[in-house]
Amino acid sequence: MRKLLTGGAIIIAVILVLLGLKTYLVQAQDNQQHSDKVLDFYNWGDYIDPDLLVKFTKETGYQVNYNTFDSNEAMFTKIKQGGTSYDLTVPSDYTVNKMIQANLLEPLDYNRLVGMNNYYPRLLNQTFDPQNRYSIPYFWGTLGILYNKKVISASSVAHWNNLWDSKFKDQILLVDSARDILGMTLVSQAKSMNDQSTADLAAAQGKLTSLMPNVKAIVADELKMYMAQGEANIGITYSGEAAQAMAKNPDLAYQVPSEGSNEWFDNFVIPRNARHKDAAYAFINFMNQPQNAAQNAKYIGYATPNQKAYELLPKSVQNNRQFYPSQVTLDKLEVYQNLGQKWTEKYNDAFLEFKMTKR
Amino acid sequence: MLVNKNKFSFTRLTFYSTYGLWLLLFVIAPLMLLLWQSLVGSDGHLTLQNYQTFFVSGTYLTMAFNSVWYAFIITAVTLLISYPAAYIINSLKYKQFWLLLIILPTWINLLLKTYAFIGILAKTGPINQLAESLGLGTHQLLFSDWSFIIVAAYIEIPFMILPIFNSLTDIDPVLEQASRDLGANRWQTLKNVIWPLSLPGVKSGIQAVFIPSLSLFMVTRLIGGNRVITLGTAIEQHFLVTQNWQFGSTIGVVLIIAMVITMLLTREK
Numbered sequence: 001m002r003k004l005l006t007g008g009a010i011i012i013a014v015i016l017v018l019l020g021l022k023t024y025l026v027q028a029q030d031n032q033q034h035s036d037k038v039l040d041f042y043n044w045g046d047y048i049d050p051d052l053l054v055k056f057t058k059e060t061g062y063q064v065n066y067n068t069f070d071s072n073e074a075m076f077t078k079i080k081q082g083g084t085s086y087d088l089t090v091p092s093d094y095t096v097n098k099m100i101q102a103n104l105l106e107p108l109d110y111n112r113l114v115g116m117n118n119y120y121p122r123l124l125n126q127t128f129d130p131q132n133r134y135s136i137p138y139f140w141g142t143l144g145i146l147y148n149k150k151v152i153s154a155s156s157v158a159h160w161n162n163l164w165d166s167k168f169k170d171q172i173l174l175v176d177s178a179r180d181i182l183g184m185t186l187v188s189q190a191k192s193m194n195d196q197s198t199a200d201l202a203a204a205q206g207k208l209t210s211l212m213p214n215v216k217a218i219v220a221d222e223l224k225m226y227m228a229q230g231e232a233n234i235g236i237t238y239s240g241e242a243a244q245a246m247a248k249n250p251d252l253a254y255q256v257p258s259e260g261s262n263e264w265f266d267n268f269v270i271p272r273n274a275r276h277k278d279a280a281y282a283f284i285n286f287m288n289q290p291q292n293a294a295q296n297a298k299y300i301g302y303a304t305p306n307q308k309a310y311e312l313l314p315k316s317v318q319n320n321r322q323f324y325p326s327q328v329t330l331d332k333l334e335v336y337q338n339l340g341q342k343w344t345e346k347y348n349d350a351f352l353e354f355k356m357t358k359r
Numbered sequence: 360m361l362v363n364k365n366k367f368s369f370t371r372l373t374f375y376s377t378y379g380l381w382l383l384l385f386v387i388a389p390l391m392l393l394l395w396q397s398l399v400g401s402d403g404h405l406t407l408q409n410y411q412t413f414f415v416s417g418t419y420l421t422m423a424f425n426s427v428w429y430a431f432i433i434t435a436v437t438l439l440i441s442y443p444a445a446y447i448i449n450s451l452k453y454k455q456f457w458l459l460l461i462i463l464p465t466w467i468n469l470l471l472k473t474y475a476f477i478g479i480l481a482k483t484g485p486i487n488q489l490a491e492s493l494g495l496g497t498h499q500l501l502f503s504d505w506s507f508i509i510v511a512a513y514i515e516i517p518f519m520i521l522p523i524f525n526s527l528t529d530i531d532p533v534l535e536q537a538s539r540d541l542g543a544n545r546w547q548t549l550k551n552v553i554w555p556l557s558l559p560g561v562k563s564g565i566q567a568v569f570i571p572s573l574s575l576f577m578v579t580r581l582i583g584g585n586r587v588i589t590l591g592t593a594i595e596q597h598f599l600v601t602q603n604w605q606f607g608s609t610i611g612v613v614l615i616i617a618m619v620i621t622m623l624l625t626r627e628k
Contacts, residue, residue, distance in 0.1 A: 005370065073599045170499070176585060178600070217502040217584020222477070231482050231501065341401070345601045352596065353418050356588050 049299035115288030135267035141239035160188035178351035243301035263333035396608035502584030526560025
């Protein structure tokens with residue numbers, strides 16, 4: 001008993017000492033940073049060139065606290081709980097819409113924004129945030145087919161319907177996402193990715209179930225690693241993930257079926273409870289500058305919505321139809337609408353039932 | 360004795376109140392919250408709707424059956440490997456050292472171990488390279504039921520070996536000698552003396568393995584490639600993707616009930 005108490009007392013003492021030390025260090029750091037010259041940036045992991053953060057601090061004096069999340073839902077929940085305040089975060093399209101509806105975002109003051117006409121007008125004013133009242137695009141991309149050039153010819157995976165070909169038995173990796181996989185099936189049936197008809201969804205689920213013999217596995221972020229390792233020959237995934245896999249394995253190629261697919265956007269938004277809004281505006285303006293956006297696009301490998309930045313990129317990147325698709329394909333791309341709770345669940349239930357299918 | 364009790368009453372009080380507070384905050388309160396969530400419908404009223412959805416849905420019942428079935432297989436495989444291992448370790452000279460070696464992998468994060476297995480089982484991994492050099496050809500090892508069961512069993516083995524080993528060490532070696540002296544052979548001794556005496560360890564081992572196996576979910580995706588779907592997968596989906604916490608909680612409560620049943624079936628009499 002005595003030992004237990006002494007042990008407990010030692011643990012508590014250590015905790016108190018560490019806590020005191022932490023408070024002291026944080027204060028010291030705050031003094032150094034003049035406390036309000038900070039930007040609390042909440043972004044996806046490894047989703048900005050770190051050199052740019054250094055450059056931003058040098059130019060503006062704002063110290064960047066970079067925090068990361070790994071899913072829109074996790075980020076949404078954390079912002080909604082409101083325990084920690086962030087000045088800037090990067091939700092995807094449908095989450096921007098959800099955050100607007102939940103009243104979590106600060107409307108943007110366009111008088112404080114510089115360089116907004118650097119952006120492609122085509123990529124602005126999307127349905128998830130009309131007139132970009134709350135959000136500014138950071139990167140955009142597509143959903144498509146990543147394949148191994150050595151084994152698969154480009155023409156044999158040019159269309160979504162090709163995936164159902166029996167010669168691809170046990171070859172395909174699917175991304176574990178109801179919207180994307182059912183969406184791709186809906187497009188293959190000439191329907192919208194935002195379809196809200198029970199009959200269409202049931203038909204899509206039926207068609208998807210018949211894809212099961214060709215499906216090797218349904219995985220998440222690991223998909224890019226499996227593809228790079230050569231574990232499978234075909235993967236259905238996002239352009240950004242595909243770019244990372246292709247950087248590791250030159251045998252891989254990516255294409256967007258011309259009949260249509262999803263077009264996604266990751267966007268800067270300022271949460272309502274942000275404490276350093278000046279810093280947030282300073283950062284958005286910094287990233288609006290073409291040379292910074294171009295440097296970031298080169299580092300991340302995703303498509304930049306900044307037209308002036310695009311013009312600064314090497315010709316090989318500019319003409320890369322894998323990541324900057326042709327106008328014909330672009331016209332067919334659809335952005336996900338926020339379907340609301342009921343339909344989100346319908347899509348997910350259908351996908352769960354598909355996953356339960358035995359081979 | 361009485362004096363002693365009074366002397367320690369203050370310490371006892373602090374001990375019990377700390378422990379009680381801990382239980383209340385971190386065990387009872389979360390369970391109550393889970394139960395409460397599961398009883399709330401999408402309109403915010405108290406209802407059994409979620410449970411009805413669960414029990415009339417073929418999908419979720421199949422999934423529940425799958426979870427129990429896979430947990431059963433994992434537990435059986437783990438037990439099959441662990442009992443002989445614990446028995447052998449117990450008869451070795453430096454048994455604490457060997458035990459430490461078995462326990463060592465639990466110091467490593469579960470996810471890291473799983474990723475290591477991806478490397479081992481991959482098409483370009485060492486197992487396939489070996490098979491290739493022996494002329495057996497490359498095989499698809501990942502994303503199969505067996506790879507899932509092997510990795511899950513590997514992860515759970517220390518939790519099975521430890522209680523079995525403890526109950527084996529507690530058995531007085533004199534009993535074994537007596538059994539042999541009285542004419543029983545090695546096998547008879549094991550079956551009639553050692554096994555019954557080590558049963559409590561086996562039971563707690565089964566509890567320690569079966570219960571977490573019911574709700575495994577990362578391994579089902581990373582190694583099983585979502586070919587194995589358990590209730591853990593559904594809980595993850597409802598909390599993270601559809602954000603239907605009510606239904607996620609319902610599945611959680613069903614799992615807890617399954618665990619309570621397991622505890623009752625394997626409890627000490």
